[in-house]
Amino acid sequence: MLRRARIVSGAFCVWVFGSACASSPPPAATEPPQPGPVVVTSPSATPAAPPVPVEAPDKLTADPLPSWKDGATKQSILGFVARVTTAGDPGFVPTPERIATFDNDGTLWSEQPIYIQLAFVLDRVKELAPAHPEWKTKEPFKAVLAGDLRAALAGGEKAMLELVAATHAGMTTEDFEQTVLRWFSTAKHPKYGRLYTECVYQPMLEVLTLLRANGFKTFIVSGGGIDFMRPVTERLYGIPPEQVVGTTGKLRFELRDGRPVIVREPAILFVNDREGKPVGIQNHIGRRPIAAFGNSDGDQQMLEWTAGGAGSRLVLLVHHTDGEREVAYDRTSPIGKLDKALDEAKTKGWLVASMKDDWKTIFPPGNTAVPPTPKAAPAPPASPPLAIAPR
Amino acid sequence: MLRRARIVSGAFCVWVFGSACASSPPPAATEPPQPGPVVVTSPSATPAAPPVPVEAPDKLTADPLPSWKDGATKQSILGFVARVTTAGDPGFVPTPERIATFDNDGTLWSEQPIYIQLAFVLDRVKELAPAHPEWKTKEPFKAVLAGDLRAALAGGEKAMLELVAATHAGMTTEDFEQTVLRWFSTAKHPKYGRLYTECVYQPMLEVLTLLRANGFKTFIVSGGGIDFMRPVTERLYGIPPEQVVGTTGKLRFELRDGRPVIVREPAILFVNDREGKPVGIQNHIGRRPIAAFGNSDGDQQMLEWTAGGAGSRLVLLVHHTDGEREVAYDRTSPIGKLDKALDEAKTKGWLVASMKDDWKTIFPPGNTAVPPTPKAAPAPPASPPLAIAPR
Numbered sequence: 001m002l003r004r005a006r007i008v009s010g011a012f013c014v015w016v017f018g019s020a021c022a023s024s025p026p027p028a029a030t031e032p033p034q035p036g037p038v039v040v041t042s043p044s045a046t047p048a049a050p051p052v053p054v055e056a057p058d059k060l061t062a063d064p065l066p067s068w069k070d071g072a073t074k075q076s077i078l079g080f081v082a083r084v085t086t087a088g089d090p091g092f093v094p095t096p097e098r099i100a101t102f103d104n105d106g107t108l109w110s111e112q113p114i115y116i117q118l119a120f121v122l123d124r125v126k127e128l129a130p131a132h133p134e135w136k137t138k139e140p141f142k143a144v145l146a147g148d149l150r151a152a153l154a155g156g157e158k159a160m161l162e163l164v165a166a167t168h169a170g171m172t173t174e175d176f177e178q179t180v181l182r183w184f185s186t187a188k189h190p191k192y193g194r195l196y197t198e199c200v201y202q203p204m205l206e207v208l209t210l211l212r213a214n215g216f217k218t219f220i221v222s223g224g225g226i227d228f229m230r231p232v233t234e235r236l237y238g239i240p241p242e243q244v245v246g247t248t249g250k251l252r253f254e255l256r257d258g259r260p261v262i263v264r265e266p267a268i269l270f271v272n273d274r275e276g277k278p279v280g281i282q283n284h285i286g287r288r289p290i291a292a293f294g295n296s297d298g299d300q301q302m303l304e305w306t307a308g309g310a311g312s313r314l315v316l317l318v319h320h321t322d323g324e325r326e327v328a329y330d331r332t333s334p335i336g337k338l339d340k341a342l343d344e345a346k347t348k349g350w351l352v353a354s355m356k357d358d359w360k361t362i363f364p365p366g367n368t369a370v371p372p373t374p375k376a377a378p379a380p381p382a383s384p385p386l387a388i389a390p391r
Numbered sequence: 392m393l394r395r396a397r398i399v400s401g402a403f404c405v406w407v408f409g410s411a412c413a414s415s416p417p418p419a420a421t422e423p424p425q426p427g428p429v430v431v432t433s434p435s436a437t438p439a440a441p442p443v444p445v446e447a448p449d450k451l452t453a454d455p456l457p458s459w460k461d462g463a464t465k466q467s468i469l470g471f472v473a474r475v476t477t478a479g480d481p482g483f484v485p486t487p488e489r490i491a492t493f494d495n496d497g498t499l500w501s502e503q504p505i506y507i508q509l510a511f512v513l514d515r516v517k518e519l520a521p522a523h524p525e526w527k528t529k530e531p532f533k534a535v536l537a538g539d540l541r542a543a544l545a546g547g548e549k550a551m552l553e554l555v556a557a558t559h560a561g562m563t564t565e566d567f568e569q570t571v572l573r574w575f576s577t578a579k580h581p582k583y584g585r586l587y588t589e590c591v592y593q594p595m596l597e598v599l600t601l602l603r604a605n606g607f608k609t610f611i612v613s614g615g616g617i618d619f620m621r622p623v624t625e626r627l628y629g630i631p632p633e634q635v636v637g638t639t640g641k642l643r644f645e646l647r648d649g650r651p652v653i654v655r656e657p658a659i660l661f662v663n664d665r666e667g668k669p670v671g672i673q674n675h676i677g678r679r680p681i682a683a684f685g686n687s688d689g690d691q692q693m694l695e696w697t698a699g700g701a702g703s704r705l706v707l708l709v710h711h712t713d714g715e716r717e718v719a720y721d722r723t724s725p726i727g728k729l730d731k732a733l734d735e736a737k738t739k740g741w742l743v744a745s746m747k748d749d750w751k752t753i754f755p756p757g758n759t760a761v762p763p764t765p766k767a768a769p770a771p772p773a774s775p776p777l778a779i780a781p782r
Contacts, residue, residue: 005447241677253669260699286632
């Protein structure tokens with residue numbers, strides 16, 4: 001199993017740990033926002049009317065994207081939805097083919113300063129430590145327990161696999177689901193001071209709702225662990241488990257005292273990142289999406305695959321341009337690096353949504369939207385964004 | 392790639408070729424039909440009213456299962472649907488959890504005398520032969536072209552992999568889909584004389600419709616190739632590609648002259664059979680089904696996994712008991728062997744639907760339901776069911 005996992009562990013390393021596995025880049029710089037046109041290969045050039053939400057006819061006059069500032073990006077999204085849902089329009093798409101795929105980390109929820117799944121790994125190591133006294137002196141656990149992620153990752157693939165095995169494997173799928181749910185019920189983001197489940201992007205929630213109201217099936221297509229996301233995606237995004245595509249661990253069915261269980265093994269079956277995303281889409285969905293949303297180079301191939309089909313297409317990159325309300329990062333970020341895909345967006349005319357300029361709000365209301373005071377916040381990390389702040 | 396495929400090729404061999412890979416068993420015998428009760432672990436014992444189809448309120452008084460004879464099996468299915476959809480009933484199940492999974496070969500469509508996918512493999516070899524003059528003298532192609540499947544399979548795993556590589560790989564997913572669709576548009580079943588797409592079981596189509604009308608999401612969970620089934624499942628069963636789970640080949644995303652394509656590789660990523668079925672269900676659906684339908688030992692673990700959950704459960708085996716209208720086979724059949732699962736059905740109280748005693752009709756009306764005359768039928772195979780009859 002380890003041998004098989006090793007084959008894909010480079011990509012897996014990127015999945016949980018970002019490019020931090022490899023090097024420590026300079027602080028992230030931010031590009032100016034690059035809103036662009038909707039990619040529509042159909043000959044329709046008629047200005048589009050706002051789409052009619054099929055599930056909420058009483059809201060005909062309401063703005064379906066209230067958290068989006070008026071502008072080219074918002075109008076391009078609304079225009080696309082209008083075209084694909086207007087019978088007789090050259091851009092019309094039959095309902096069964098209205099497939100939209102969304103990256104998760106950095107597109108639907110926060111991914112800075114570290115992936116939420118990595119925060120889970122680190123917390124789990126601390127939670128399990130009392131039952132593993134040997135971890136006090138054994139790397140990479142010793143470094144994790146000391147809050148030194150950089151040292152933990154110095155052990156490379158072997159260290160990474162040990163951390164994943166200790167936190168994601170060796171239990172049934174049902175036990176893992178409960179573990180994940182328990183963690184999400186209390187774990188908070190170090191900067192925003194709100195639950196991780198509240199670190200989702202309100203404007204993207206509105207896009208999800210708009211698309212579904214217009215007959216789309218919405219899918220998550222993420223490099224993150226499929227069974228780490230599923231326990232919360234229905235509540236957070238309205239996306240049921242069967243519409244989540246992600247990196248998949250090896251599983252084993254067995255009977256334990258006559259009771260059937262599925263056990264999580266310490267090996268990876270499929271890495272759903274970069275070139276893996278179109279493959280994961282084919283394996284799980286079996287249709288090419290007509291709309292895809294991402295935020296990093298890990299999404300580039302998914303966007304290429306989506307844009308490459310015939311007929312109406314909507315391809316959008318979320319650009320993290322807002323250093324005040326969120327985090328500004330792109331070409332040099334160790335997590336969520338957006339470089340080649342940003343270049344391709346320019347040449348291909350993909351939409352680029354600037355969080356600073358296109359979004360009125362970042363997170364949903366009704367929570368502690370104000371960042372915690374420095375005292376309440378974790379101690380400044382020694383070498384951001386890799387140090388582990390105790391929660 | 393070949394090395395990886397070899398790991399799973401034993402199961403893969405069973406997938407395409409049945410246990411014929413290994414030995415040639417005696418003719419199939421048929422067990423008496425074993426109708427049993429619906430598995431319901433909730434304490435409800437109230438006699439159930441027929442379910443209300445949510446999508447067709449005008450058909451309240453119509454029989455939703457007209458091709459099923461009245462009897463215990465039919466009443467058990469209707470009772471289960473009534474319980475899970477009746478608010479306040481202890482067996483009630485919320486709509487998002489109404490997941491039903493169906494095996495395909497032998498459960499939704501015919502699998503005798505050979506799997507439909509194997510018929511495709513053999514036809515494709517013949518179709519491609521003119522471009523491969525070397526096949527005239529090269530095994531296993533030579534044997535396939537001579538109509539001798541037994542000799543072809545004598546080459547074991549290597550031969551099998553060569554046949555699959557020649558017929559399923561080395562092309563884009565889009566080209567493969569078109570190839571499959573073209574084949575299905577003309578290929579006919581050697582016994583029934585009708586298109587393979589018409590060799591589906593009418594009573595099971597009614598179960599699919601009944602469940603969907605009552606809020607169920609219906610999935611195929613088959614040992615067959617996922618991308619072989621998908622081009623036709625929506626038309627045949629009303630099941631869209633994203634609700635098909637099957638054995639999955641390795642795929643590769645690439646840009647060809649700037650155009651994104653997904654290429655089929657000659658290797659297997661995942662075998663969705665036996666212990667693989669609950670794993671495939673977890674990976675694709677992420678929820679345990681509350682209803683599952685199969686017909687062979689390859690479905691045993693899926694039925695165990697489904698029956699093993701709490702609350703209302705419906706677990707059903709289709710028993711091929713009708714040698715006149717279809718084919719009678721079970722414990723000793725090289726294809727669709729039903730032995731251990733039949734024993735478990737007895738001890739666990741799973742439903743067993745006898746095709747002879749529970750089904751009024753086998754195939755949908757409106758086609759050539761009369762078997763072709765011997766002259767029109769293929770020549771009697773030399774060693775049934777393995778010989779290849781030219782079509």
